[in-house]
Amino acid sequence: ASVVPQADLESFQACLNSSTRVIALLGAGLSASSGLPTFRGAGGLWRTHDATDLATPQAFSQNPGLVWQFYSYRRHMALQAKPNPAHYALAELARRKDGFMTLSQNVDGLSPRANHPEDKLKLLHGSLFNVKCSDFFCNYFESNNYTDPIVPALALPTQNGSDPTTTEALANRELDISDERVSIPELDHSHLPKCPRCQHGLLRPGVVWFGEALPKQVIGDITSWMADSEKIDLIMVIGTSAKVYPAAAYVDSARAKGARVAVVNMDRNDEPASGMRDGDWFFQGDAAQILPEILK
Template sequence: MVSSIVPQTDLESFQAHLNQSTRILALLGAGLSASSGLPTFRGVGGMWRTHDATALATPQAFEANPGLVWQFYSYRRHMALKAKPNPAHYALAELARKKTDFITLSQNVDGLSPRAHHPPSQLKLLHGSLFDVKCSDFFCRYIARNIYTDPIVPALAIPTDESDPTTTSALARELDISDENVDLPEVDYSHLPQCPQCERGILRPGVVWFGEALPSSVMNDVDAYIEKNEKIDLIMVIGTSAKVYPAAGYVDTARSKGARVAIINMDPNDVPAAGLHKGDWFFQGDAAKIVPELLKSVIGDVNIEDMGDAAE
């Protein structure tokens, strides 16, 4: 039982505060997805260990070699689709339905929160999504969301070994065995996802790359929510240290508006930049187990089978 690893007094005091809270923020990081078995961005393994992931996640890299960048993101899309939303994703989605003035700010691009049917108007994806695509042409504004097709185009499919159809190729096997000695095939520009609107540009992943601004529409929504009222009751910081801005700034801003802070993390050292204050909670452990228990006084028991997966 989760209650055996969460101090009962802390659980009761958190739930008492949650029950009477109206304006609630949640800030999500990679630790939440780790509970679904998904590696972090820099933890993507296999052949990608011979590449610098941060060097692939730039507009310049895409311009220079869109085929290579798309293979990297196609791999990440595939891995994210192999993962499933965990009970914390579903619990947060249910809390959003119960508390209509609750919004979730996610730094994750893996699509797990949308797949858990988190109400879109209450989910702000700060860094975009692997499953959104947009045109790379400067003058085109085409964007498509929640594209779960895998692969997104045939050229990015994981090939099979024609000599033995019962096994997969080295490129396919590396998804499971992390073989870092796989040679990546060349992918012709014409075989990459094409923009159906302008018919000039190719589509790119709808994520925020290094050197790019966070999406203005999302940031404006978050700012409007924060500025709407003087008071915020609670901010939950789940699976992230919240030491990098703007994430750290949201914790500070919520606290300045009266919010109590609840941190859920595996690492006891992963606390916001401003540290822990009197009245904060720190719940150490697996978010997939702890979050549903913390929210149970509002959402009750969540049956994942009944909720379903939007990607299926």
């Protein structure tokens, strides 16, 4: 059964179909029904750590082992996960619509795996599958690194097979290290991936941490795409709390160019920081259910 009120569906689709410049701003809620946790609210804790505390250069320099365990776990989970109907619906819309641009804060690789056209997908916060050197003076960068685990020390622990009644399958079952009751080793530099170029820097995930600049090329592409036209007709704000900048500011820049705003979110309270206005839409519920319905 439809979760979207008919009147909203009709007015939204009329707007979408007549729009010639459309932005989709994506956040972690898009991948929630693929089984990947969001950052804030339920699921935002990894072991005893707030996920956003681990996404900082300070955390990496203080405890690179822990931060790598967090990211290695997320690389593994993202590789196991599958794109959901929302990823596919967006990819299909991007294929059929000129003047369409997706700005994704997600690093999980699920939009690319749903065959979202690459030229219409800008990854604001990098990718779990990019890896770069953490040494300031070394510019080593690698994309599409899907090695899992990236080094042996980051392999997930498995069930202890000491109980003779344990079957082999059970003994090899990976343990969920996001659960603090599962113990994990302390890892130091010697266990972690090293830069193959400078030979001494630690590799780090190629994602954007708090206090770091977003990729220059990505921001440049978006700025010139937005400058191409005086008007933006519509911005869809999907599965994001829209609290992290500069990503959240795209809602305001689109509005300043005349855009109407359509929010798709589980939580009615997660409106864009600038609030809702007359003529905006709020589609409350699971993006994986709503997007295929409204983007038809």
